[in-house]
Structure formats: C-alpha cells, structure tokens
Amino acid sequence: MNKLSKNNYEVNKSSPVKLSSHHLLAIEGMQKSEIQKLLDRADYFANLDKHADTKYLSGYVVLNVFFENSTRTRVSFELAARRLGAEVINISLINSSIKKGESLLDTASTLNAMRPDLLIVRHPHSGAPLLFAKYLSSSIINAGDGRHEHPTQALLDALTIKRRIGYLEGSKISICGDIANSRVARSNIHLLTTMGAEVRCIAPSTLMPSNLEKLGVKCFNNMQEGIKDADVVMLLRLQNERMSGTENPSEREYFKFFGLDEIKLSMANPNAVIMHPGPMNRGVEIASALADDTNRSLIKTQVEMGVAVRMSIIEALNHSKNKT
Amino acid sequence: MAHTIFKSIKLINPATNLNQKVDVVLQNETIIRISKDLNLEKFKKDNQTIIYDCNGLTVSPGILDMRVNIGKTENLKFTQITAAENGITSIVILPNQTPKLNNPSIIDHIKRQSEDVNLPKVMVYGAATKDMDSLEMSEIGLMSEMGAIGFTNGNKSIKNSLVMRRLMSYAAMINRPIIQHAEDEDLSGLNQASTTSIKGEMNEGEMSTRLGLIGIPACAEVIMIERDIRLAKLTGAHYHVAHVSTRDAVKVIREAKKSGLNITCDTAPPYFSLDESKLLTYNTAFKLSPPLRSEDDRLAIIEGIQDGTIDAIASDHRARSKDTKAQPFSAASIGASGIETLFSITLELVHKKIINIYQAISLLTINPAKILGIDIPSLEEKKVSDFIIFDENAPHTIKQENLKTSPTPFDGKEIHGKILATYINGRTAFMNEIFKNKIMK
Numbered sequence: 001m002n003k004l005s006k007n008n009y010e011v012n013k014s015s016p017v018k019l020s021s022h023h024l025l026a027i028e029g030m031q032k033s034e035i036q037k038l039l040d041r042a043d044y045f046a047n048l049d050k051h052a053d054t055k056y057l058s059g060y061v062v063l064n065v066f067f068e069n070s071t072r073t074r075v076s077f078e079l080a081a082r083r084l085g086a087e088v089i090n091i092s093l094i095n096s097s098i099k100k101g102e103s104l105l106d107t108a109s110t111l112n113a114m115r116p117d118l119l120i121v122r123h124p125h126s127g128a129p130l131l132f133a134k135y136l137s138s139s140i141i142n143a144g145d146g147r148h149e150h151p152t153q154a155l156l157d158a159l160t161i162k163r164r165i166g167y168l169e170g171s172k173i174s175i176c177g178d179i180a181n182s183r184v185a186r187s188n189i190h191l192l193t194t195m196g197a198e199v200r201c202i203a204p205s206t207l208m209p210s211n212l213e214k215l216g217v218k219c220f221n222n223m224q225e226g227i228k229d230a231d232v233v234m235l236l237r238l239q240n241e242r243m244s245g246t247e248n249p250s251e252r253e254y255f256k257f258f259g260l261d262e263i264k265l266s267m268a269n270p271n272a273v274i275m276h277p278g279p280m281n282r283g284v285e286i287a288s289a290l291a292d293d294t295n296r297s298l299i300k301t302q303v304e305m306g307v308a309v310r311m312s313i314i315e316a317l318n319h320s321k322n323k324t
Numbered sequence: 325m326a327h328t329i330f331k332s333i334k335l336i337n338p339a340t341n342l343n344q345k346v347d348v349v350l351q352n353e354t355i356i357r358i359s360k361d362l363n364l365e366k367f368k369k370d371n372q373t374i375i376y377d378c379n380g381l382t383v384s385p386g387i388l389d390m391r392v393n394i395g396k397t398e399n400l401k402f403t404q405i406t407a408a409e410n411g412i413t414s415i416v417i418l419p420n421q422t423p424k425l426n427n428p429s430i431i432d433h434i435k436r437q438s439e440d441v442n443l444p445k446v447m448v449y450g451a452a453t454k455d456m457d458s459l460e461m462s463e464i465g466l467m468s469e470m471g472a473i474g475f476t477n478g479n480k481s482i483k484n485s486l487v488m489r490r491l492m493s494y495a496a497m498i499n500r501p502i503i504q505h506a507e508d509e510d511l512s513g514l515n516q517a518s519t520t521s522i523k524g525e526m527n528e529g530e531m532s533t534r535l536g537l538i539g540i541p542a543c544a545e546v547i548m549i550e551r552d553i554r555l556a557k558l559t560g561a562h563y564h565v566a567h568v569s570t571r572d573a574v575k576v577i578r579e580a581k582k583s584g585l586n587i588t589c590d591t592a593p594p595y596f597s598l599d600e601s602k603l604l605t606y607n608t609a610f611k612l613s614p615p616l617r618s619e620d621d622r623l624a625i626i627e628g629i630q631d632g633t634i635d636a637i638a639s640d641h642r643a644r645s646k647d648t649k650a651q652p653f654s655a656a657s658i659g660a661s662g663i664e665t666l667f668s669i670t671l672e673l674v675h676k677k678i679i680n681i682y683q684a685i686s687l688l689t690i691n692p693a694k695i696l697g698i699d700i701p702s703l704e705e706k707k708v709s710d711f712i713i714f715d716e717n718a719p720h721t722i723k724q725e726n727l728k729t730s731p732t733p734f735d736g737k738e739i740h741g742k743i744l745a746t747y748i749n750g751r752t753a754f755m756n757e758i759f760k761n762k763i764m765k
Contacts, residue, residue, distance in 0.1 A: 028534065103647060103650070103651070104651060104652065104655070105650050105651075123652065124654075125652035125653065125654040125655055126535055126536035126537050126606070126652070126653065126654060127535065127536075127537075127606030127652055127653045127654075128652040130605065130606055131606070131650075131651075131652055145536070146536050146537075146652075146654065147536030147537070147538075148535060148536030148537075149536070183536060186533075186534070186536060209532070209533040209539075210528045210529050210530070210532060210533055210539055210541075211529050211530035211533055212533055214530040214533075215530075215533065215534065242522075243522070244513070244522040
C-alpha cells in the first residue's frame, strides 16, 4: 500500500493543479485526488531552488485580508504569492473600517471593486470566508476562520508528514490539545482521514468538541493512551482567547496531563516526530527541550512547507478559474 | 340588508365540534345562519346579496398567534396588516421591544394604538421583571388591569429562582400565566456576562463540531423547565413554556401534565419542520433561539403535537433586517420571520397525515385562547366573529422575494394551502383575487 502511494507521489508534479472550485474554503468535502495533486505540486515547489523562476502569475493581484492577528500565515502567503510573481497587498482590518461600523460585506465588496484576483481571508468568525465567496467575484482562500477550518495549514502539515515518513495512508497521527477551539485540528482531521491516516484526538474532556468521533477519529482523554505507537504527535496551542476560564484549571495542570514531555513521548513510535502549528507556548503544550530537538521536531519544516503548499494552491486557484 | 353567503363551504369550528360542509350567511357583520340546506332563492332576490361559491374551500376561526416579536424592521400596523393577509386575526406581542412593555401605561398605549376594528386584535404580554433581567418583579397586577394577558421576559429566561417563585405565586393570585423562554443561559453561554467568544450559536453536536460554531446543549432547555415545574407545583401557578424544541422538554412537560399541574406549552414551525442540518452552509436565516435541534428532537416535537403535550403552535415571528443577517453566522442577529408561513407550515402536518385539519385549526385557534384565558373563538349564529377562508390544497412555493418580512427559514419550500380571505369582526380584512372570482353571478 505504501509503495503504491509512493508511486502516485511521483506523478504529475510539473503542471499546475486544476480543482473543482476556484475557492479553497475548507478541507471537508475535498476529494482525495485533489489533495494528492496539491501535495505533489507543493512537493515539486519545495524541491526547487528558492531563486528558481516560478513567476507564472505576473499581473495576478492578491489581497491578504486579515481580520485577526497573524505573522507566520500572512508572511507565508505573501512569500508564496511573490514567488509566483503575483502582486500582494496586505490589509490588516483588525483596527480599521470594521471598527468604524462598516459591515463586513461592505468592506469585502469595496475590496472586490478593486478587482483583485484572489482574496486571502482570515476572520475570527467561523464561516466568514464562505460569505465572501458567496458575494464576491474573486477567488477566496480561507486562511483560518474562527473555530472552523484552516485548510492551508492542514495541507502544509500533510506535506511535512509525507516528506518525512513517506506516506499518509495508514500513518498513526495523534492530535493533542485544544481541539474544541482549533480550526487547525478540524482541517487536519478532515484531510488526514480522507487520505486514510489513523487519527487520534487527545484533549481534556472540556476541550473535546461534541461527537468528535463522528468525524472518523478516535478520542482520548489520556495522553499516554492516545499517543501509543503514533508516528506523528501534533500539538495545538491552548487558545485562551477563545475560552471562558472554566475549561482548564491552570497551565501547570494542563502541562502535567497534556503537555508533551519525554516520558509521554516514549509511548509513541520510537521514530515519532513532533509538530505544532505555532505559535507555541513552551512549558504548556510542549517541553521546551523537545520543541528544539531538531531530530524530532518538524516545527520549522512546517513553516518552510507552508510557502510551497500555498504556492501550489494559489497557482491551482488561478488555473481552476481560467479553465472553468 | 346586505347579505354575504359562503355556499358549500367546509366549516371547521373546534369550539362546537363542527367539521362539515354548510352554507354560511353573513348579514352585515353577523353570522345569521349556518345551515346544511339553505334556501338560496330567498336571498337571491335581494340584489345586495353576494354569494361565493366555496366548494372545495374551508372556513374556520381566525388564527391566534400567541408569540410575535415586533422588531425594529416593523411597526405594529404593518405587522397587523401582514398578519391579516396570512389568516391571523389576533396576535400577542412580546415585551422585548423598544421601549420595553414593562409598565401599565405602555400596555395601555399599545392597546389604544392598535385598536382598529378592521385589523387583527393585538394583545400584550407584560415584562415579568422590570428590565427583563430577572431581578425585580414588574407591576404585573397593574399591567394585568390594563389588559396584559400574561407575563414573560420575552426571549430571555426568567433566570433567578427566587424571582420566578415570587412571580409564579403572584401571577397565580391574579390568574395570569407566566410564559417562559426556557433556557439555562449560563449553560448556553447566553447570559449577559458572556463574551462573544463563548456565546452559544447553535445546537451542540456533530454539526456544531463540524462547523466550528459554539454549541448550546439541548439540556439547557429542559433544565430550566424542570426547575420551573417544581416552582409551579409549589405555587400553583399556570406555567407556559414557549417554543419547545427538544425531546427531553416534551417528555417532562408530558409527565408534569399527567401529574395534574397547570402546565401548557407551544412550539413554532421551525422546530417541527427543520433541523440543525440546515446550518451546513452557515445560512443565517436558520439562526434562531432556541436553535434548530437534532432530527430526533424534531420528531419528538411532532410526537408532542400528535399526543397533545404541545398545546399550541405560534409563529415566534422575529423578523430581522437583511443587514443584520448578511453577516458571518456568529455576528448575525437571531430570529426569523414567521407570521407569513405559520398557517402553511402548520398545514403541512395535515398533508403529511401527522394530524388532521381539525387538530391543526385547534392548535392555531382555540388552544392558544384557552391557554391565555381569553374568549374562545367560535363561528356560531348570531355572533360577530373573526374567521378565515382557505384552500387546504392550493400548491405554491414559499419565496423570500414574495414575502414582506425576512428572513424566512422556509425559502424555496413547496407547500399546499393558501389563505384566500380574512374577516375580522365580520368585515373583510383581506381577500385575494382568487376568492373575488368565486362570486356567483
């Protein structure tokens, strides 16, 4: 099985991917073949020299529209777009027109009137990018919406895993932390289960969303059990800004039961790798030394893969729009 | 003397147990004859007589909609006119409007403002607590004297147990019901202290997990009802639960009724017609309170309607502006329009053979009147009545663009049943073209 996936992995890397939609709003509902192709193309970009000529999209205008703070995601999208030769404009709307009382749709349609090709949207409310897609003519990439999805993060995580362990299908992946408030967790669950990985979710019961097992994962409240034989341990940040103060007694208690340390990690596959979408809280989700262990931590690789994955997506959306 | 005759019409009059084909004669505003073998010739001689051929049509008392929010998008008269066009001849409005209906003079003002013999009657629930914050009892005795027919905190729960106890006790003394929006607001994240990041947005379950929206557990409803039932037992009050939406709530209300307590409840069309899966595309027309529940809950509401646990169906009308709905789900306003679809969605229960037409009409007319302790609407000889004429089977599609209020959660739904005419105090308040063409030459 693994051999087969490895074979597929080599196919069709040299041309842009065509998707069934010209938006990327969520992983849920995406076809396995589409995900596969995006990853293959991203792998191709990841292998290129960073000065290689990939400026296929000259004249393409990208607006980075962020209603929430972000450094890594915004910069990653910007780099990806620039490497493709696109024009990028960053717009931070955290303290802008929204505060002046302008409605979200007015803001969006004002931006739309400037005729960008692509809007990359991050918004604190679940479903907001879908609203943009409904009313605007440009392509939309969801760069994280509330607790819903963060599709590009899941794709870059998948590429990171694939490049390290060679396959997704049949891999054992433990996602641990604040699942309830995490869009990264949801996108990863959808992507990894679609690709045939075994996904376990580990969280205190207060941070485990209702009926999560219906998404095709196994749920654990005990980290040692959930991590057993895992190939990948993916940690999530405690999103205190999305909590009411009743989810968790204290950070030190959280670290005791759900923070990754050497002892808990020893339950996993001896070659298991550690991932984290960042930003990390050292000593809360992860022992500081483990985060810096370059043999096991793929945290920096994730960031690196982010650019390649976003290049493949931006290129694919342009391709999908032109050709449909 | 002007006579109007509705010839060969099916009369459904739950108050007198009638369900048969008759001729109805209206003289000026009064029904003078309800007869199976009317001699038309006598009336035909009078050239002022109008005879409608009502073969295939039905007449019943007008609908009493016991739960209507008058929001910022409407004024009372607009709502009255829209109600009349949809077969509603009496509405009861909630106190949560601006200004709040929390003192006797404003109750009196609303009554005077809405007094128009040609428009649906407007009745009022007074605010149970002064700022609808569950802290202090409002002047419910004085409001009652001015005509307030029940007391409620509107779309918020009467949360404080001691305040609820006192309210029930006092309301029992003046013989008025306490109407509760049953929700433990701490549990649902909808209490005033909740920050936007933890406010409940939809029913909790697989769907809320998928959508990344904050779930309101179904038990937030029944927890409040169970507490209130104990207080109703303690005080002897008439306790009415509004817009019941969950299986467990139906179950405990059923049991409480069996034990002899004076407990009643209503539900609204979304709760027996729709479930949470509608939220899949974050369509804010489905953002309601209580939220749309699971399919199992929906089926339990239907069972409750069938076995009589649920006494009445109300529109729970809460129209909203397009601007407040064209928002991300979390930021959108709560509520949907209802008065324009109450009749047809209720009639759907008949077409699906869940209840019969007689039961459907009872749920919309005499049952709410009994709950509220007001005159039981009835079509009888020598009476001036509010009544509606409708075609039970006329097919049509609900379309938002054809409605006057928004948003409807039933956009695109194909239904059967149409109101053709509405009479208030025996006078025509609404009549559509189809019915005008029924005049016999």
